[in-house]
Each structure stands twice: as C-alpha cells, then as structure tokens.
Amino acid sequence: xxxxxxxxxxxxxxxxxxxxxxxxxxxxxxxxxxxxxxxxxxxxxxxxxxxxxxxxxxxxxxxxxxxxxxxxxxxxxxxxxxxxxxxxxxxxxxxxxxxxxxxxxxxxxxxxxxxxxxxxxxxxxxxxxxxxxxxxxxxxxxxxxxxxxxxxxxxxxxxxxxxxxxxxxxxxxxxxxxxxxxxxxxxxxxxxxxxxxxxxxxxxxxxxxxxxxxxxxxxxxxx
Amino acid sequence: xxxxxxxxxxxxxxxxxxxxxxxxxxxxxxxxxxxxxxxxxxxxxxxxxxxxxxxxxxxxxxxxxxxxxxxxxxxxxxxxxxxxxxxxxxxxxxxxxxxxxxxxxxxxxxxxxxxxxxxxxxxxxxxxxxxxxxxxxxxxxxxxxxxxxxxxxxxxxxxxxxxxxxxxxxxxxxxxxxxxxxxxxxxxxxxxxxxxxxxxxxxxxxxxxxxxxxxxxxxxxxx
Amino acid sequence: xxxxxxxxxxxxxxxxxxxxxxxxxxxxxxxxxxxxxxxxxxxxxxxxxxxxxxxxxxxxxxxxxxxxxxxxxxxxxxxxxxxxxxxxxxxxxxxxxxxxxxxxxxxxxxxxxxxxxxxxxxxxxxxxxxxxxxxxxxxxxxxxxxxxxxxxxxxxxxxxxxxxxxxxxxxxxxxxxxxxxxxxxxxxxxxxxxxxxxxxxxxxxxxxxxxxxxxxxxxxxxxx
Amino acid sequence: xxxxxxxxxxxxxxxxxxxxxxxxxxxxxxxxxxxxxxxxxxxxxxxxxxxxxxxxxxxxxxxxxxxxxxxxxxxxxxxxxxxxxxxxxxxxxxxxxxxxxxxxxxxxxxxxxxxxxxxxxxxxxxxxxxxxxxxxxxxxxxxxxxxxxxxxxxxxxxxxxxxxxxxxxxxxxxxxxxxxxxxxxxxxxxxxxxxxxxxxxxxxxxxxxxxxxxxxxxxxxxxx
Numbered sequence: 001x002x003x004x005x006x007x008x009x010x011x012x013x014x015x016x017x018x019x020x021x022x023x024x025x026x027x028x029x030x031x032x033x034x035x036x037x038x039x040x041x042x043x044x045x046x047x048x049x050x051x052x053x054x055x056x057x058x059x060x061x062x063x064x065x066x067x068x069x070x071x072x073x074x075x076x077x078x079x080x081x082x083x084x085x086x087x088x089x090x091x092x093x094x095x096x097x098x099x100x101x102x103x104x105x106x107x108x109x110x111x112x113x114x115x116x117x118x119x120x121x122x123x124x125x126x127x128x129x130x131x132x133x134x135x136x137x138x139x140x141x142x143x144x145x146x147x148x149x150x151x152x153x154x155x156x157x158x159x160x161x162x163x164x165x166x167x168x169x170x171x172x173x174x175x176x177x178x179x180x181x182x183x184x185x186x187x188x189x190x191x192x193x194x195x196x197x198x199x200x201x202x203x204x205x206x207x208x209x210x211x212x213x214x215x216x217x218x219x220x221x222x223x
Numbered sequence: 224x225x226x227x228x229x230x231x232x233x234x235x236x237x238x239x240x241x242x243x244x245x246x247x248x249x250x251x252x253x254x255x256x257x258x259x260x261x262x263x264x265x266x267x268x269x270x271x272x273x274x275x276x277x278x279x280x281x282x283x284x285x286x287x288x289x290x291x292x293x294x295x296x297x298x299x300x301x302x303x304x305x306x307x308x309x310x311x312x313x314x315x316x317x318x319x320x321x322x323x324x325x326x327x328x329x330x331x332x333x334x335x336x337x338x339x340x341x342x343x344x345x346x347x348x349x350x351x352x353x354x355x356x357x358x359x360x361x362x363x364x365x366x367x368x369x370x371x372x373x374x375x376x377x378x379x380x381x382x383x384x385x386x387x388x389x390x391x392x393x394x395x396x397x398x399x400x401x402x403x404x405x406x407x408x409x410x411x412x413x414x415x416x417x418x419x420x421x422x423x424x425x426x427x428x429x430x431x432x433x434x435x436x437x438x439x440x441x442x443x444x445x446x
Numbered sequence: 447x448x449x450x451x452x453x454x455x456x457x458x459x460x461x462x463x464x465x466x467x468x469x470x471x472x473x474x475x476x477x478x479x480x481x482x483x484x485x486x487x488x489x490x491x492x493x494x495x496x497x498x499x500x501x502x503x504x505x506x507x508x509x510x511x512x513x514x515x516x517x518x519x520x521x522x523x524x525x526x527x528x529x530x531x532x533x534x535x536x537x538x539x540x541x542x543x544x545x546x547x548x549x550x551x552x553x554x555x556x557x558x559x560x561x562x563x564x565x566x567x568x569x570x571x572x573x574x575x576x577x578x579x580x581x582x583x584x585x586x587x588x589x590x591x592x593x594x595x596x597x598x599x600x601x602x603x604x605x606x607x608x609x610x611x612x613x614x615x616x617x618x619x620x621x622x623x624x625x626x627x628x629x630x631x632x633x634x635x636x637x638x639x640x641x642x643x644x645x646x647x648x649x650x651x652x653x654x655x656x657x658x659x660x661x662x663x664x665x666x667x668x669x670x
Numbered sequence: 671x672x673x674x675x676x677x678x679x680x681x682x683x684x685x686x687x688x689x690x691x692x693x694x695x696x697x698x699x700x701x702x703x704x705x706x707x708x709x710x711x712x713x714x715x716x717x718x719x720x721x722x723x724x725x726x727x728x729x730x731x732x733x734x735x736x737x738x739x740x741x742x743x744x745x746x747x748x749x750x751x752x753x754x755x756x757x758x759x760x761x762x763x764x765x766x767x768x769x770x771x772x773x774x775x776x777x778x779x780x781x782x783x784x785x786x787x788x789x790x791x792x793x794x795x796x797x798x799x800x801x802x803x804x805x806x807x808x809x810x811x812x813x814x815x816x817x818x819x820x821x822x823x824x825x826x827x828x829x830x831x832x833x834x835x836x837x838x839x840x841x842x843x844x845x846x847x848x849x850x851x852x853x854x855x856x857x858x859x860x861x862x863x864x865x866x867x868x869x870x871x872x873x874x875x876x877x878x879x880x881x882x883x884x885x886x887x888x889x890x891x892x893x894x
Contacts, residue, residue: 030671031671031672032671033881053672055835055880055881057881058619059549059550060473060474060476060619060622061473061619061621061622062618062619062873063879063880063881064835064873075618076475076476076620077476077477077617077618077619077620078476078618078619079473079474079475079476079619080619083473083474083475088618088873090868090869091833091834091835091837091868091869091873091880092873093837093873093876093879093880094616094618094619094621094873094874094876095621095879096553096621096622096623096624096625096626096653097473097549097553097622097623097626098553098554098556098557098625098626100553101549101550101553101554102550102554102781102784102785102786102853103853103879103881104550104786105550105554105568105569105570105785105786105787106783106784106785106786106853107786108784108853108881108882109881129575134538136525136526136533136534136537136538136544137525137526137546137575138523138524138525138526138527138546139523139524139546139547139548139549139576140523140524140548140549141523141548141549141550142548143548143550143551143570143571143574143576144548144549144550144551144570147569147570148550148570174574174575175573175574175575176574177572177573177574178572178573178589253447254447254448255447256657276448278611278656278657280657281843282773282774283697283698283700283843283846284697284843284845284846285649285842285843286655286656286657287611287649298842299699299700299844300700300701300841300842300843300844301700301842301843302697302698302699302700302843303843306697306698306699311649311842313644313645314609314610314611314613314644314645314656315649316613316649316652316655316656317649317650317652317840317842317843317845318655318845319777319845319846319847319848319849319850319877320697320773320777320780320846320847320850321777321778321780321781321849321850323777324773324774324777324778325557325560325561325562325629325774325778326629326655326657327562327774328561328562328563328774328778328792328793328794329559329560329561329562329629330562331560331629331657331658332657352799357762359749359750359757359758359761359762359768360749360750360768360770360799361747361748361749361750361751361770362747362748362770362771362772362773362800363747363748363772363773364747364772364773364774365772366772366774366775366794366795366798366800367772367773367774367775367794370793370794371774371794397798397799398797398798398799399798400796400797400798401796401797401813554785554787558790561778562792562793563778563790563791563792564790564791564792564793564807564809564810564812564814565790565791565807565809565814566782566787566788566789566790566791567787567788567789567790568786568787568788569786569788583788583789585788585789585818586788588788590788590789594809615874616874617874618873618874648875649842650839650840650841650842650875651874651875
C-alpha cells in the first residue's frame with residue numbers, strides 16, 4: 001500500500017468515473033484481497049486485470065467473487081453485498097456472516113474502496129447518514145467496512161452540487177469511522193492522507209493553486 | 224434434567240465404579256448431548272444404551288464420538304480430549320477449537336460429567352489443582368467444562384484416604400467453577416444440589432444418619 | 447435431542463408465542479426462510495422483537511408482519527430500502543422501535559450469544575452516533591465499543607440440506623446469518639430443501655452441527 | 671497474496687526471528703506440525719513466546735525447544751503431563767515463564783485476535799485463581815472475566831490439503847486450533863499433506879480461506 005514513489009501529476013480535464021475507477025484499479029497491489037463498496041467503487045472491478053490476481057471479498061460471506069451473473073448463471077443463492085447475482089471464481093470460499101466480518105474487523109483485507117459524503121483531513125469518514133431530520137437511518141456494513149481493511153480508499157466527487165468541498169476540516173455529517181481513510185480519488189484530484197497531512201498526488205482540470213484556494217484543509221503538493 | 228421424582232433409596236454395599244457409571248448413564252436423558260470428562264466419567268460411555276441416542280462431545284472438536292478405536296480403526300487424526308484414538312458415529316461433525324468451546328460455554332450441552340477433588344454444598348467445584356506448593360498448575364478444559372453444560376455432574380469418592388469428606392462447606396482446594404455442580408455420584412451416596420440445599424437421593428453401604436454425622440454440610444433426605 | 451421433523455411450515459412455527467424475540471436469517475433473498483416467515487404471519491403471534499439484517503421489503507414476508515403491526519421492535523443494520531415502505535410507515539408513526547446495529551456488530555453479537563460471551567469490545571462504531579450511551583475503551587491506542595450478546599427465543603433460518611440429526615449444510619452466500627442464528631436461539635427452526643438420512647452428510651463439511659437445531663421442515667427448493 | 675510455496679520445512683520457517691511470538695497448532699499429535707517445529711528448532715530462533723495447548727511432550731518437537739531454552743514464555747492450558755519433563759525442569763529452574771489459560775479462553779482469545787475484537791467477557795475462570803488481577807463483571811447475575819486477544823507474529827499449523835490459493839481443509843479432530851491460529855498470526859505457515867490445483871477444493875468445504883495463509887509446504891502424510 002506504500003505510496004512513497006508518487007510524484008505530482010496534472011491533467012487538463014477532470015476525470016470521468018471510468019477514469020477514476022481505472023486509476024483505483026491500477027493502484028491495487030497484485031494479489032491483494034479487496035472489498036469494493038456499493039456504488040462507484042463496484043465499477044473498479046471492471047478495470048482489474050487478470051494478471052493482478054486480486055481476490056474480491058463480499059461481506060455477505062464470500063472470497064473469490066467473480067463478475068455479475070447473467071442469464072443461466074444467475075443463482076439466487078449467490079449474490080453480492082448489493083444483492084446483485086454474481087459468479088464464483090476458482091479458489092473461492094464461503095463463510096458465515098460472523099466469520100466474514102471477523103475477516104474485515106481483524107484487518108485481513110488489504111484494501112477497501114468506499115463512497116463518501118465527506119472525508120476530513122484526519123481521515124475521518126462520513127458516508128452512512130445525512131443526519132437530516134426525519135431521515136430513517138440505515139448503516140448496513142458501512143462502519144465495518146470503514147475500519148475493515150489495512151487501507152481504506154474513498155471515491156467521491158470533490159464538491160457538492162453547491163460547490164462546497166467534501167474534503168473538510170471536520171465532518172458535519174455523522175461519523176462512519178475515525179481516522180480510517182488513507183486515500184481519496186475525486187474527479188479533480190487524488191489525495192493521500194497520512195498523520196494529519198493531506199498530500200495532493202494529482203490534479204485534473206484544476207490547478208494545485210486553485211485547489212488550495214477552494215479546499216478548507218491545508219494541502220501539500222506531492223514532490 | 225429434572226429430578227423431582229427421585230425417592231430415597233438405600234443399598235447395603237458401597238457402589239463399585241462400574242455401578243456408579245451405570246447409574247450416571249441411566250440418568251442421562253434420551254437424546255442428550257453429553258461431555259464425559261477424563262478419568263472415571265469416561266467409563267459412563269460403556270453403559271449408555273443405543274436407545275438412549277446420546278451424542279458425545281469431545282472438546283477437541285467433535286460431536287458424535289464413538290467408542291475407543293482399536294486395530295485398523297486407529298487414526299491419529301481422530302482422538303478424544305484424553306488423546307485416546309476414538310471412532311466416528313453416523314451424524315458426527317467436526318469443528319475448530321473456538322467453535323467447540325463456544326458450544327460448551329454457550330450452554331448447548333445437556334450434561335457434563337466430571338471428576339472432583341471437592342464439591343461444596345453450594346455446588347462449587349475444585350478439580351484442577353491441588354494448590355500444593357511446588358505443584359505445576361495445569362487447567363486444560365476443566366474450567367470450561369465446569370460451566371459448560373446445562374447440568375454439571377460429578378463422580379468422585381466421598382472420602383479422602385484419611386477419611387475427610389470431599390463434600391465440603393467451603394472449598395479448601397482452588398476453585399474450578401462456582402455454583403456449577405448440580406449432582407454428585409459417590410460410592411456411598413448420590414446427592415442433588417439445588418439453591419444451597421443438599422439432598423441425599425440414595426445411600427450405599429452407609430445410613431443416612433451416619434452420613435449426616437460424617438459430612439460437614441447440612442443434608443436433606445429425599446422424600 | 448434429535449430435531450423434531452415438522453411436515454409443514456405452519457407446524458414448524460406452531461410454538462412461537464406472543465412477545466417472542468425471533469432471529470430471522472437471510473441476506474437479500476439468499477437464505478431467507480420465506481415459507482417460515484409466511485407461516486409466522488399466519489400463526490398470529492404478535493408483539494414480536496425481530497432480529498434481521500433488514501426490515502422487510504415490498505409486500506411480502508417480514509414487511510407484511512410489520513405492516514400488520516405484529517413487530518414491536520426490530521434490531522437490524524439496514525432498515526431503509528427503496529421498497530421498505532411498510533417499515534418506513536410504521537417507524538414514522540412511532541409504531542415500531544428500531545435498534546440500529548452495524549452489520550458486523552450485529553453478526554458478532556449474535557455469535558456472542560451462541561458462544562456464551564457476556565460482551566465484547568469492537569472497534570466498529572467507535573466515535574459514531576451508534577456508540578452513544580455505550581461504554582467505550584481505548585485499548586492499545588485504538589477505540590472500542592462494548593457490545594452485548596443478542597439472545598433470542600427462536601431462530602427461523604433456511605439451509606440447503608439437513609440430516610435427521612439436524613446437521614446442516616448451506617449453499618453459497620445463502621449461508622450468511624444461518625449458522626450463528628441457529629446457535630443464539632433457544633429454539634432453532636430450520637427449513638431445508640431436503641432432509642437426508644443420517645450418515646449421508648460428510649462430518650467434515652457439516653456447517654451447523656445438529657445440537658443447534660430443534661425443528662426441521664423440508665420444503666423442497668429450486669436448487670437441489 | 672497467494673501464499674509462498676516452500677519446498678522444505680526449513681525454507682517455510684526461514685523468516686522466523688528471535689523474540690517472535692509463535693502460535694503452534696495441534697492437540698496431542700493430531701494437527702501438530704511436527705516437521706515445522708523441528709525446522710524451527712534447526713533455524714536457531716530463540717527467546718520465543720509460544721502459544722500452544724501444551725508445553726511439549728517427551729523428547730521431541732516443542733519439548734526440545736524448551737529443553738534448549740529457546741522458549742522464554744509459554745502460554746498454554748495444560749503444561750504438566752506425565753512426559754513434560756523438559757518443561758517441568760525449565761519451569762522449576764525459573765527459566766521459562768508460564769501463562770496458564772483455560773483451554774476455551776485460550777481458543778477464544780486466539781479467535782478474538784483474528785477477529786479484531788479488543789477483549790471479551792467470558793464466564794470461564796470467574797472466581798478462580800486464573801482470574802486474579804483480571805477485570806471481572808457481573809452481567810445479568812452471572813460472573814465474567816475480561817480476557818484479551820492473543821496476537822502472534824507467526825502460526826505453525828498442519829492441515830490436510832491446500833490449494834495454491836492457500837485455501838485449507840483439515841482431517842477430523844486434527845482441525846482443532848488450526849483455523850483460529852491461522853487467523854491470529856501476521857504470518858501463517860502451514861504444512862499440508864498435499865497441495866492441489868486451485869479449483870480442486872469445493873468452495874463450500876474450505877475451512878480456512880487462503881487469505882489467512884502466507885506460506886505453504888507439502889510434506890506428504892500418512893492419511894492421504
């Protein structure tokens with residue numbers, strides 16, 4: 001999971017969702033055990049290569065999950081955490097829910113990729129609940145996933161519809177997990193978070209200086 | 224495990240070890256899941272009948288343990304808690320050590336039969352350590368077994384070699400488990416322990432009155 | 447005891463009484479004991495506390511129990527879904543109590559009940575709304591929340607095959623909550639596709655030993 | 671990562687360094703990784719903390735490590751046996767530290783380490799010498815002792831078969847501590863009778879998923 005070799009890069013255009021997913025996929029070390037959260041992170045699986053030999057975990061009790069099932073391959077007993085029918089790869093295994101979450105909680109997965117409402121410079125994550133009055137709360141596996149891997153990466157848009165930064169000094173949404181996020185992929189920039197320092201690895205369609213201006217956290221440019 | 228129908232009985236001679244084992248076996252309810260401790264309790268299995276349909280648990284990871292293995296049936300991967308080769312009955316299952324002790328600790332076994340150094344009138348058990356200076360302590364599964372069944376029964380001699388009662392007011396040996404024993408089988412008498420009351424179910428080669436005289440705990444004669 | 451073998455789902459759930467706490471297995475449709483839930487609906491038991499990953503979907507199963515106000519409390523991780531309208535309505539009306547538990551803590555609490563553990567420190571949920579009012583502790587520099595076991599009177603689960611001793615095997619991700627729920631209930635009621643003779647399941651591959659199973663009912667299935 | 675496949679026991683244990691904490695599987699001879707323990711003896715690592723159910727027997731394996739004073743501390747449930755003379759001597763000489771743990775607490779502490787649990791309340795040992803100095807608590811009228819996870823640097827275990835992904839199956843009661851020890855070590859080193867191609871083990875019957883296995887070595891066996 002080391003990132004010490006990252007050098008600052010920049011591109012003219014913001015990243016598309018597929019480009020983000022492709023970058024995440026390329027950053028996953030060969031042979032890693034990975035959980036991809038529901039939503040944008042699921043798309044990462046489309047860009048993993050066979051040579052990477054990545055094993056996917058689904059928290060409802062499986063390692064070695066294959067692509068989404070279609071046609072005759074659909075089996076109602078074989079679904080992912082998003083309740084979508086999936087397939088089984090050679091070397092797969094099944095286990096019950098307590099064993100599956102023990103695997104996460106025990107820190108055995110290498111990478112977990114999640115969506116987010118907000119991430120703080122300290123790596124605090126908010127992605128489970130808007131906290132809006134009247135909203136019915138539902139947490140699922142969000143809090144387990146947040147702390148359930150050696151590295152937790154986030155994929156999100158960097159700005160809200162009204163232009164506020166989702167990379168914040170302190171969360172205003174309810175916390176999912178504290179100090180758990182180590183990397184954030186957005187359409188505009190990729191950030192590394194470590195020991196309270198936020199390093200910008202790359203910018204996309206925005207300059208480092210503009211980022212510094214628009215984001216409420218102190219930023220360091222990668223060397 | 225109810226004993227409400229027991230009526231007081233007496234026989235002229237002290238029970239032999241086989242007679243004790245036979246009585247214990249007869250008291251085990253049909254269909255029960257049972258763990259028999261190392262030593263005297265192991266002998267109980269020789270007196271269980273097929274009609275009882277008792278399932279034996281061994282804490283090193285098996286339900287459905289059969290008789291001791293001999294000859295070609297000996298398999299070094301199939302042993303009991305006493306490390307003796309055993310056999311497997313139809314309907315057996317294997318599980319790992321944490322699951323096996325979870326089964327005990329969770330109260331899923333019906334009966335556990337153990338040996339003892341001492342039992343108190345309150346059902347406290349001492350059977351793991353003499354506490355003698357210089358003795359190297361070893362506990363094994365003793366403490367787990369003591370509290371690991373719906374009913375814990377003890378088989379022991381009632382008196383020490385020097386004639387002291389091993390049914391005591393308060394343990395002088397180190398505790399294995401508190402308030403866990405509900406029945407004691409000895410060569411001289413069988414006792415039911417409940418809510419601090421010690422009821423004598425039967426005497427063997429000794430009268431109830433002699434027992435009252437020799438034992439330091441208050442005794443009630445079964446109706 | 448060898449499990450009671452019921453011939454219908456109705457017979458399997460006949461002992462469930464008002465005010466019971468019931469673990470219900472399944473994640474999505476996988477491992478969901480549909481027929482047992484329907485039978486629970488028919489048996490009339492009410493004032494139930496239900497422990498399930500979700501809070502019912504659409505117009506079937508658990509959702510109908512909630513619609514009929516038979517569930518006074520639900521303990522789950524993910525009640526709100528696009529089609530959880532019956533729960534949403536009961537909840538907004540203040541007619542159902544919700545205890546929201548992170549999914550892994552839910553699983554571990556159920557496992558703890560079966561394993562005789564009195565409580566455990568989990569890192570999941572530390573520093574969040576769902577730890578409010580709970581004991582917390584920093585151990586080796588990391589924050590943990592104390593969580594308690596979730597015991598139940600009954601478990602309704604679905605497995606693939608059973609033998610007549612009650613040993614169970616599951617299929618793929620339909621295993622999910624089944625094994626831990628069977629261990630955490632006083633009485634586990636299990637629907638299976640097929641009951642085979644004892645001796646037909648390899649002891650090495652049994653997932654739930656028969657000791658955890660009280661009632662079996664074979665209801666066929668699509669996958670056998 | 672797919673596990674490293676070593677060709678000899680010596681190569682399998684080559685990374686074990688002085689002052690390591692090592693989980694060693696087995697109960698009696700069943701599941702005991704004899705060849706790996708012998709290789710550990712040969713590799714010279716010392717000042718070891720060993721977690722095992724026992725403290726060595728006769729003049730082989732763990733007993734020899736203790737005889738050579740390579741084990742500074744042992745965490746076990748049953749050190750004293752008729753043939754545990756090397757442990758007895760080291761212990762009486764004050765040359766080995768002993769942490770005695772009830773067997774089920776030992777298993778649960780190992781499981782807790784693998785499962786990321788910070789501590790748990792167990793009824794086993796409450797009111798006994800082995801709870802002295804430990805935090806206790808009465809929960810719903812029953813006494814419990816707080817026990818902590820047992821993490822380790824390495825686990826040496828024996829399984830029956832592995833596939834090249836490191837998925838493991840065991841044989842009969844030789845399963846014992848293997849699965850939980852594999853999960854509790856930073857690096858699990860596993861000897862098996864046979865390594866088969868990935869795809870040859872049924873995913874339903876895998877007991878230890880490959881994620882827990884770091885090094886495999888096939889050493890044949892008597893039972894395959």
